[in-house]
Amino acid sequence: MTTKIGKLLKNYINGEWVPSSSTTKENVYNPATGEVLAEVPLSTKEDVDLAVQAANQAFITWGKTPVPKRARILFNYQQLIIKHAEELASLITQENGKNLEEARGEVQRGLECVEFAAGAPTLMMGSVLPDIATDIESAMYRYPIGVVGGITPFNFPMMVPCWMFPLAISCGNTFVLKPSERTPLLAERLVELFTEAGLPNGVLNIVHGAHDVVNGLLEHKDIKAISFVGSQPVAEYIYKTAAANGKRVQALAGAKNHSIVLEDCHMEKAIQGIIGAAFGSAGERCMACAVVTVVDEIADEFVAKLVQAANDIKIGNGIDPDVFLGPVIRQSHLDRVKNYIELGEKEQAKLLRDGRMDVKETENGYFLGATIFDYVTKDMQIWKDEIFAPVLSIVRVKDLEEAITIANESEFANGAVLYTSSGKAVREFRETIEAGMLGVNVNIPAPMAFFPFSGWKKSFYGDLHANGKDGVEFFTRKKMMTSRWF
Ligand code: NAD
Numbered sequence: 001m002t003t004k005i006g007k008l009l010k011n012y013i014n015g016e017w018v019p020s021s022s023t024t025k026e027n028v029y030n031p032a033t034g035e036v037l038a039e040v041p042l043s044t045k046e047d048v049d050l051a052v053q054a055a056n057q058a059f060i061t062w063g064k065t066p067v068p069k070r071a072r073i074l075f076n077y078q079q080l081i082i083k084h085a086e087e088l089a090s091l092i093t094q095e096n097g098k099n100l101e102e103a104r105g106e107v108q109r110g111l112e113c114v115e116f117a118a119g120a121p122t123l124m125m126g127s128v129l130p131d132i133a134t135d136i137e138s139a140m141y142r143y144p145i146g147v148v149g150g151i152t153p154f155n156f157p158m159m160v161p162c163w164m165f166p167l168a169i170s171c172g173n174t175f176v177l178k179p180s181e182r183t184p185l186l187a188e189r190l191v192e193l194f195t196e197a198g199l200p201n202g203v204l205n206i207v208h209g210a211h212d213v214v215n216g217l218l219e220h221k222d223i224k225a226i227s228f229v230g231s232q233p234v235a236e237y238i239y240k241t242a243a244a245n246g247k248r249v250q251a252l253a254g255a256k257n258h259s260i261v262l263e264d265c266h267m268e269k270a271i272q273g274i275i276g277a278a279f280g281s282a283g284e285r286c287m288a289c290a291v292v293t294v295v296d297e298i299a300d301e302f303v304a305k306l307v308q309a310a311n312d313i314k315i316g317n318g319i320d321p322d323v324f325l326g327p328v329i330r331q332s333h334l335d336r337v338k339n340y341i342e343l344g345e346k347e348q349a350k351l352l353r354d355g356r357m358d359v360k361e362t363e364n365g366y367f368l369g370a371t372i373f374d375y376v377t378k379d380m381q382i383w384k385d386e387i388f389a390p391v392l393s394i395v396r397v398k399d400l401e402e403a404i405t406i407a408n409e410s411e412f413a414n415g416a417v418l419y420t421s422s423g424k425a426v427r428e429f430r431e432t433i434e435a436g437m438l439g440v441n442v443n444i445p446a447p448m449a450f451f452p453f454s455g456w457k458k459s460f461y462g463d464l465h466a467n468g469k470d471g472v473e474f475f476t477r478k479k480m481m482t483s484r485w486f
Pocket of ligand 1: 151152153154155156160178179180181209210211214215229230231232234235252253254255285286386388414453455459
């Protein structure tokens with residue numbers, strides 16, 4: 001293991017660890033203990049330029065490297081990730097706080113992206129029609145686009161970068177990654193393992209930092225596309241700025257996901273699912289369940305059982321195998337979340353379970369227990385905003401139609417889940433809900449790597465989603481050739 005625990009991190013440019021030109025830096029904390037794991041430099045536009053130059057140079061040969069040869073490096077990479085899975089998972093728990101089991105799940109999701117990307121020889125294929133007119137044929141050829149910039153959030157330090165660079169690179173592009181400055185360590189291991197797998201220098205580069213690095217990528221003339229995942233205001237800014245600079249952009253944004261619970265659901269399983277979806281990863285998932293809409297007929301029983309199940313949640317350092325609920329990412333985020341809890345009380349939602357009471361004053365980490373509000377309505381700010389924490393709102397409704405109408409009023413539309421045993425209800429849900437990733441009796445309906453991660457409304461800015469064939473389209477451009485032979 002060669003992570004830089006306790007040290008000032010460096011950028012990875014052209015196959016070497018290079019000190020940032022910046023003197024500004026931030027601490028990287030273990031959010032469960034408050035311990036400083038490393039210092040991350042807030043690099044400059046000059047650092048970005050060095051990385052883009054390296055990536056641009058590497059593209060000349062990498063873009064022309066035969067696709068099966070590129071794919072073989074992805075297969076090596078897959079093997080190395082499997083070999084180092086436990087180390088990667090424990091690093092995720094240290095820098096992000098999610099429990100070890102969830103971290104292992106995240107490594108698996110990242111691995112699946114690498115496996116999908118290893119299918120480049122099939123994914124990169126074009127198409128031909130031999131007779132578009134007499135003696136005339138038409139063919140479509142697919143090519144990489146050049147240097148791609150990736151900007152990622154703190155909540156999935158492995159999976160989200162893996163939505164981007166493995167596929168971009170297997171399609172023949174080169175890449176500059178700016179990981180979240182709050183969780184930069186895992187990205188370093190990812191690049192080290194890819195290098196060990198045989199990736200040539202300059203194909204994947206890392207520039208650590210925050211706004212200046214992001215703006216450097218958005219403005220750089222040699223960056224052809226930007227892939228972003230993060231909060232809604234930043235996604236909107238990225239989308240507008242990257243497009244204004246002539247780049248392709250996919251920007252995956254925030255969410256406020258609704259789960260609808262009907263009277264004919266399997267109640268125990270629904271409760272289990274919602275506990276996992278609302279409080280797993282401390283609610284810091286873009287597919288987390290933030291609102292449960294339950295029909296009046298079963299609401300009292302459901303709510304009582306949900307609170308009971310929440311009382312059994314074990315809080316603590318996720319490295320302990322018995323712990324379910326780890327910390328949120330930073331003290332500043334915890335303070336923000338506590339303000340939302342106070343706001344919910346002011347808005348007259350009923351605070352059924354107060355997670356602030358679960359945590360001792362002496363605790364060094366940024367902990368909050370499962371928090372549940374009942375009688376939440378759609379005019380309340382706690383219903384509208386993404387809180388991104390183990391805070392769940394319950395909305396009571398008379399039926400499915402009302403539940404869908406309410407969910408559709410959210411400005412976000414990432415995921416939605418229905419708990420039911422009725423095929424008719426499932427059909428109504430599928431046809432009328434405005435969200436891009438649906439679940440039926442599945443708590444987190446996040447698509448696997450070979451399908452697009454397809455948020456709607458303010459949960460996504462762009463045309464082509466991350467992953468699946470959308471991802472291949474995003475990272476490639478086409479040539480059409482029409483030929484006649486005499
Ligand atoms: P964030 O928006 O604060 O940061 C994301 C990235 O943008 C980071 O690399 C950060 O350095 C950079 N950044 C932040 N503010 C910036 C600014 N003003 N200008 C330029 N760059 C800036 O997001 P986060 O807190 O790291 O991650 C959580 C958010 O990500 C949540 O809103 C969550 O819903 C969202 N998310 C969405 C998806 C999805 O698929 N839709 C997946 C994961 C996370």
